[in-house]
Amino acid sequence: MDYQLPRGISQRNGILYLSFSVQGERYRESLGLPATKPNIKHAELRLQSIKYEISVGTFDYLKHFPNSRKAEKFRRNSGCSLLVADLLNDWLKRAKDHCAYSTLKGYASVINFHLIPRFGALTIDELTSLMVSDWLSDLKVSGKRKRNILIPLRQALSEAMHDGLIDRNPLLTIKSPKHKTREPKPFNKQEVRALLSAMEGVGRNFYWFAFETGLRTSELIGLRWEDVFIESKYIYVSRACVSGRIKETKTSSGTRNVPLSESALECLADQKEHATNEDGFVFFDPKSNKRWKTDQFPRKRIWKPAVEKAGVEYRNPYQTRHTYASKLLSKGENPLKVAHYMGHSDWGMIRKVYGRWIVDR
Template sequence: MDNRQRGITIRGNSAQIAFTYQGVRCRETLPMPPTKAAQKELQLKRQAILYEIKSGTFDYLKHFPHSKKAQEFRKTRPDHYTIGEGLKAWFQRNQGRFQQSTLRDYNSAIYHHLIPTFGALAIAELTAMTIKQWLSELPISNKRKNNVLTPLRQMYEEMYLDEMIDKNPLDRIKNLSVKTREPEPFTAAEVEKILNELAGQERNLIQFAFWSGLRTSELIALRWEDVDLENNRIFVRHAKVRGHLKGTKTNAGTREVMLQPQAKQALLNQQTHNGKSNDIIFHDSRTGEPWKNDQAIRKVIWTPALKKAGLKYRNPYQTRHTFASTLLSRGENPLWVAQQMGHKDWGQIRKVYGRWIPQN
């Protein structure tokens, strides 16, 4: 056989086959004894490869199981590429887009739920029924189930848009309904009872929480540079989640909040403890360091204060509910309250706090 035959190059005891697959020029080297029979077999192999490529049945790994290029092309074969491999690659490729807290959540979802359950399945093998059955048996809340599915949803959506798969089984899986807890705001008398059980920085923090409507993660990230006392306002730009500073939860979360008199007084009192212009405002008085997370506040300040005040336990988020219900009850515009709370519109205000909106 002519060493220059189209698509085949013979070099001693090996030969290189060249072909184009999915628009990519491929060259694979195979061992070949210097016999006419071997050369004829090589020619037939290339013809078979070209036919399979044309008919859409070409399996790169079957022909060249040790090829690096075959491993790359395997990613385009949803019948071969596994969900575990796809999730790991998706996570690695996209992790630069996510906040640290989101990375932790996705990492947990992928390695503790999704890969152990679906990792060995080929991308094309996953069905909506398989997912539904798994969700029905998973012993976690609906909210957590929805969050666990998020990386899987995003990976399949990316593959669908890249035309690696013809259909996305996650399109048939709706997020499970999540019950919204009914707000249990504190009365003015209850707020006073709680504050009377606190002093110093602890009182300043909780008083500010009641009268600013900030989430705890936003409270512990607030800096003095975010405060404009002269114009009675603060700027909410950051949140602290699991010890890491990040941007607010949504674009609407980055906002300007007008200071109610009680909130302003809490800040003025806090200046005597910690008034450095570039520092975090609220510190743990036991350590002199900024609060690391909301759990510490709940354990050290909140729960003991409620017990001493003789009040039924309600979580710290109720300070935010108290702020909203108080403003609405005194007739403030729901649209303005929504902006103060960091909601993109007043739909959530109407849904959650409708009974505190005066009916004209």
């Protein structure tokens, strides 16, 4: 049945809508109610209440229409009631649509362990650049880590400004902390021998192969026998284990062929004798015969004890990669080839990081 509707009340598809003006702009909101006689009377009273609140300056858009996207622009007029914690959590939900699992996991970690504990209870208009700057200066992590921690906050505040929730992004004046590239400290031949002598079985082969191929730990964990071409003397790197999941390499340059030295072939031959992993992974946890989920397990169970036993200066397992690169470059290998073997898109990183090992010819 069609009813005569009071001014400011309309219907669409049988649902009642209210129309009103706030600060010179016209708005139209659904009540979500069917156009019945009692509901029309309710709508009329509701509209009168809204107009009165607008006239005396007490109108709260969020209170009347909490699920409306238009209400967001009025948050700052009500003291910007949106908390930083809610802003970050909402941003994280949206990030699920376009971020890789490992990236999302990293964002969730910094939000829950760094950003929310420090700023979560503030409303977004209370957050200042000075607060963030002072907090950063006291944070005992690397410059690179600080930059990563700020990513979710920067992006969430940028979206808040775009949506009209704040007039200015307080992080715009904060420069990204400088990241100091750590000087490579490759192992020499004596140290490599001492380290490998302090290991045995699958664990020894795992790090032996790392020294001989320069693969990242995540790539070693993701390597399958189907990627190994013994007769042609190379391996095909196309997968990595990131946050417990096997995924394709991060970039197209990460997918590559890496040649196998005689020592690497010897390592694989020895590993074949231990290759009882039913999923086809070359390297695996010798206790469970299943692949490692992260690089933490081999580092803690194999690498650290071996470094201590060998009596060499402690360096993290990534130095196996530095050892591989520096060894090839010292022998006069073409830097472009080394860049390819290591999964870099060009040799700029090789030149920057390993410049003193490059032989002039």
